[in-house]
Amino acid sequence: MQLSELDVNQQTFGKASSYMLKCCLTLCHACQVIINLHKSSSTPNIVASVLFLLMSDQENFLDLTLILCFHKQHLNGHMDWFQDCNDLVTSRGFNAHHIAIRYHLMDQDVKTFMWGRSMLDCDEAIALCTKSNHRDKLDVFMGAAHESLHKHFKHWLLPSLLPAALLSEAPTAKAASAIILQEEMPSIPAFYDPWGKEHCFHSDVHKIRINLNAMHKFFRESLKDEVGNDECVPLAKHAARLAFAQDIHIRSPD
Numbered sequence: 001m002q003l004s005e006l007d008v009n010q011q012t013f014g015k016a017s018s019y020m021l022k023c024c025l026t027l028c029h030a031c032q033v034i035i036n037l038h039k040s041s042s043t044p045n046i047v048a049s050v051l052f053l054l055m056s057d058q059e060n061f062l063d064l065t066l067i068l069c070f071h072k073q074h075l076n077g078h079m080d081w082f083q084d085c086n087d088l089v090t091s092r093g094f095n096a097h098h099i100a101i102r103y104h105l106m107d108q109d110v111k112t113f114m115w116g117r118s119m120l121d122c123d124e125a126i127a128l129c130t131k132s133n134h135r136d137k138l139d140v141f142m143g144a145a146h147e148s149l150h151k152h153f154k155h156w157l158l159p160s161l162l163p164a165a166l167l168s169e170a171p172t173a174k175a176a177s178a179i180i181l182q183e184e185m186p187s188i189p190a191f192y193d194p195w196g197k198e199h200c201f202h203s204d205v206h207k208i209r210i211n212l213n214a215m216h217k218f219f220r221e222s223l224k225d226e227v228g229n230d231e232c233v234p235l236a237k238h239a240a241r242l243a244f245a246q247d248i249h250i251r252s253p254d
Contacts, residue, residue, distance in 0.1 A: 159180070163236035
């Protein structure tokens with residue numbers, strides 16, 4: 001099977017794990033044929049024996065399953081967005097004005113990716129495994145994924161970069177302006193849900209429903225231990241006031 005035929009996108013580890021899992025029995029059979037045809041001291045026999053041993057190990061199989069499911073359920077969709085989004089620009093991938101919002105969406109995704117249907121393969125593999133420590137491994141994996149996300153994206157909420165979010169869609173820009181001005185989430189009647197008592201809208205850029213109250217809370221909580229907003233340049237604060245108090249959309253040519 002060619003890599004291009006697999007149902008995982010361009011990410012190397014995701015494709016490699018998909019290839020190994022889908023062709024596992026075929027590769028094991030090929031290894032066994034090579035082992036039977038060559039002497040035990042020959043290089044082909046040694047390579048095939050080692051590969052067969054690695055592939056038949058339960059730990060390795062479960063790790064491959066977890067990597068594949070993580071890519072399909074969480075990583076692929078976000079990587080596709082980073083590569084394809086061209087909002088406000090003619091070139092794909094220039095997304096500085098949306099990264100803070102995407103950071104929030106990825107944080108939500110990491111917290112809930114184990115509940116997705118794409119993780120059923122991993123759950124089934126764990127249930128059939130004779131060893132019992134794999135739930136602990138999942139907890140460690142999820143913790144590491146969450147820590148890595150914050151390590152690489154938290155700086156997009158700092159005063160030096162957060163003003164870029166003022167060029168995002170109007171509702172998210174208003175939520176970002178509230179953070180810059182250290183204000184509570186403002187009321188946006190057009191997006192207020194009286195039943196849930198929250199502000200939500202469907203983003204055309206991110207192709208997902210965004211809870212603005214949850215995003216504002218995430219920004220505020222993430223910045224608790226960081227430097228205050230005094231580092232924002234005066235022009236950024238002025239733009240935030242326009243977006244917050246006067247409902248001016250900063251990205252508008254008008």
